[in-house]
Amino acid sequence: MIKDITLGQFFPGNTVVHKLDPRMKIILTIAYIVSIFLAKNMWSFIAVVASALLLVIVSKISFKTILKSMKPLIFVLAFTTFFNLFWTTGDVLLISFWKINIYLEGVVFSVMMILRITSLLVGTTVLLTYTTSPIMLTDALERLLSPLRLIKLPVHEFSMMMTIALRFIPTLVEETDKIMSAQKARGADFESGSLMRRAKALIPILIPLFISAFRRADDLATAMECRCYRGGDGRTRMTKLKLALRDFGAIILMAAFITGIVFLNLTPCPISM
Amino acid sequence: MIAVEIKNVSYVYSPDTPFRKVALDDISLKINAGKITGLMGHTGSGKSTLVQLFNGLVRPTEGQVLVGGEDIWEDPKKISRFRFKVGLVFQYPEYQLFEETVRRDIAFGPANMGLSDEEIKRRVLESARFCGISEEMLEKSPFDLSGGQKRRVAIAGIMAMEPEVLVLDEPAAGLDPQGREEILGGIRDYQRKKGNTVIIVSHSMEDMARYSDEIVVMNKAKIFMHGTTAEVFDRAEELSDVGLSVPQITELCNKLRERGLDVPHGIYTVADAKAAIMRLLGGKHD
Ligand SMILES: Nc1ncnc2c1ncn2[C@@H]1O[C@H](COP(=O)(O)OP(=O)(O)O)[C@@H](O)[C@H]1O
Ligand SMILES: [Mg+2]
Numbered sequence: 099m100i101k102d103i104t105l106g107q108f109f110p111g112n113t114v115v116h117k118l119d120p121r122m123k124i125i126l127t128i129a130y131i132v133s134i135f136l137a138k139n140m141w142s143f144i145a146v147v148a149s150a151l152l153l154v155i156v157s158k159i160s161f162k163t164i165l166k167s168m169k170p171l172i173f174v175l176a177f178t179t180f181f182n183l184f185w186t187t188g189d190v191l192l193i194s195f196w197k198i199n200i201y202l203e204g205v206v207f208s209v210m211m212i213l214r215i216t217s218l219l220v221g222t223t224v225l226l227t228y229t230t231s232p233i234m235l236t237d238a239l240e241r242l243l244s245p246l247r248l249i250k251l252p253v254h255e256f257s258m259m260m261t262i263a264l265r266f267i268p269t270l271v272e273e274t275d276k277i278m279s280a281q282k283a284r285g286a287d288f289e290s291g292s293l294m295r296r297a298k299a300l301i302p303i304l305i306p307l308f309i310s311a312f313r314r315a316d317d318l319a320t321a322m323e324c325r326c327y328r329g330g331d332g333r334t335r336m337t338k339l340k341l342a343l344r345d346f347g348a349i350i351l352m353a354a355f356i357t358g359i360v361f362l363n364l365t366p367c368p369i370s371m
Numbered sequence: 372m373i374a375v376e377i378k379n380v381s382y383v384y385s386p387d388t389p390f391r392k393v394a395l396d397d398i399s400l401k402i403n404a405g406k407i408t409g410l411m412g413h414t415g416s417g418k419s420t421l422v423q424l425f426n427g428l429v430r431p432t433e434g435q436v437l438v439g440g441e442d443i444w445e446d447p448k449k450i451s452r453f454r455f456k457v458g459l460v461f462q463y464p465e466y467q468l469f470e471e472t473v474r475r476d477i478a479f480g481p482a483n484m485g486l487s488d489e490e491i492k493r494r495v496l497e498s499a500r501f502c503g504i505s506e507e508m509l510e511k512s513p514f515d516l517s518g519g520q521k522r523r524v525a526i527a528g529i530m531a532m533e534p535e536v537l538v539l540d541e542p543a544a545g546l547d548p549q550g551r552e553e554i555l556g557g558i559r560d561y562q563r564k565k566g567n568t569v570i571i572v573s574h575s576m577e578d579m580a581r582y583s584d585e586i587v588v589m590n591k592a593k594i595f596m597h598g599t600t601a602e603v604f605d606r607a608e609e610l611s612d613v614g615l616s617v618p619q620i621t622e623l624c625n626k627l628r629e630r631g632l633d634v635p636h637g638i639y640t641v642a643d644a645k646a647a648i649m650r651l652l653g654g655k656h657d
Contacts, residue, residue: 276461276466277466277467279423279428279461280461280464280466280467281467282428282454283426283428283454283458283459283460283461283529284454284467284479284480284483284528284529284532285451285454285455285480285483285484285532286479286483287451287483301469302467302469302479305469306466306467306468306469309466309514310466
């Protein structure tokens with residue numbers, strides 16, 4: 099069923115990673131991405147991979163889940179590896195047949211690229227999407243971007259729109275499912291026929307879906323107005339985000355990590371890119 | 372004769388996930404043909420899941436579904452055949468309307484069956500009549516109608532497919548008494564005229580007492596009771612154990628009987644109760 103599609107998966111939990119301030123998590127994620135791209139030799143890559151593994155362990159996300167989330171990445175990895183392997187030239191020729199030359203540099207480069215992409219994915223999903231609820235994320239984003247209000251960007255409105263959209267994705271998916279079943283009960287056929295026929299078969303789903311989405315939007319707007327919503331100006335918050343000791347701890351750890359990466363890059367190493 | 376038979380059926384939502392939910396637990400059931408069967412039960416007892424098995428929208432995790440003696444999942448490619456044999460009206464069906472006019476919306480199902488234009492026209496008019504839809508309403512946009520009218524259009528859309536078994540999931544939910552009366556009365560007239568099988572999901576005792584011949588009571592993914600309307604309402608205590616009540620008039624008769632009056636069992640309509648009470652009074656006056 100269409101309902102089984104998971105969007106912006108969030109696994110509730112009680113670990114340090116879950117408890118970190120979402121604003122701090124966004125900043126940490128950016129810092130982590132930078133550190134991954136700083137890594138240049140084997141030592142620093144070992145540090146990057148170890149840190150990603152550590153994150154997974156600390157956040158108590160199962161490795162099975164992580165592996166599943168990497169599935170769509172296989173194609174990207176295969177693609178980059180293919181190009182890196184066959185098109186990188188260097189000094190040490192490993193294999194040569196017909197017109198194809200594989201150099202040691204190409205192998206090193208491919209392996210590092212694979213490590214880089216997977217750590218990037220694992221680090222960001224664990225730090226952000228898997229351990230932070232979407233509502234917290236948009237909330238944090240709004241606060242981080244709030245200085246942009248000075249140049250008249252509607253930051254609050256954007257974040258409210260995002261929050262509402264996230265809130266209604268499961269509702270709309272469920273609704274699509276229901277409408278599809280109802281039209282199937284009337285003998286609608288979505289699976290066979292030419293492309294044109296199939297596109298036409300979507301009309302009985304799309305029209306009710308749009309109508310219901312507009313109705314919901316209207317109801318929601320009315321309900322918000324009834325509760326005196328007037329946009330972000332002068333609006334106070336029920337939950338105030340406050341930085342805790344662990345947030346400072348995390349940022350110090352991250353600073354140490356980046357320094358470590360830079361330092362490792364400078365140490366002599368047999369394998370580097 | 373048996374219209375629909377369910378044999379040892381189980382159904383599990385989201386198996387192999389933390390959200391696993393057993394909606395039907397090894398149930399067996401035979402629905403008699405040519406009758407109106409009421410399917411009752413608390414919210415979440417599995418009624419909606421059960422009715423989606425009847426026309427093959429949902430495939431049982433275990434067990435068999437037989438319509439007219441045929442196992443509907445014998446050849447999964449031919450499952451759509453049973454969508455026409457068993458017509459299912461979903462809960463809140465008014466949200467599935469999409470055509471420009473009421474007439475075309477009612478014709479959607481019959482058109483999918485590949486019927487001739489003549490036949491479609493006849494069926495649209497007939498089912499519109501059962502559902503109290505006027506000729507003038509047929510040319511309107513379904514989106515200009517009231518909620519109750521939309522509901523009737525949606526029901527007519529399934530009736531027009533003339534299924535051997537018509538299944539309605541809470542057709543009267545959220546309507547005022549007059550709206551309920553119009554819809555349920557129309558369904559009964561249709562059943563009496565066509566003589567086919569009708570299954571109505573409801574949790575209104577009063578409605579079921581008035582309109583159904585037989586009643587199936589579900590509780591916690593199981594069949595709790597199955598019998599004629601009189602038989603089921605005679606077991607008031609067991610019903611209240613699963614959070615259902617008997618119709619008010621049955622309740623009254625039970626109270627009278629508790630006080631030692633000779634009121635017969637199995638009364639669930641006001642007319643029967645009146646007759647019984649009049650007889651009692653008449654006996655005393657003699
Ligand atoms: N699409 C679904 N996904 C997961 N669980 C569901 C779904 N639909 C129903 N359920 C669960 O299955 C049980 C039976 O639901 P349902 O058949 O809708 O009951 P009823 O119609 O009697 O209220 C309920 O506990 C409900 O939460
Ligand atoms: Mg239901």
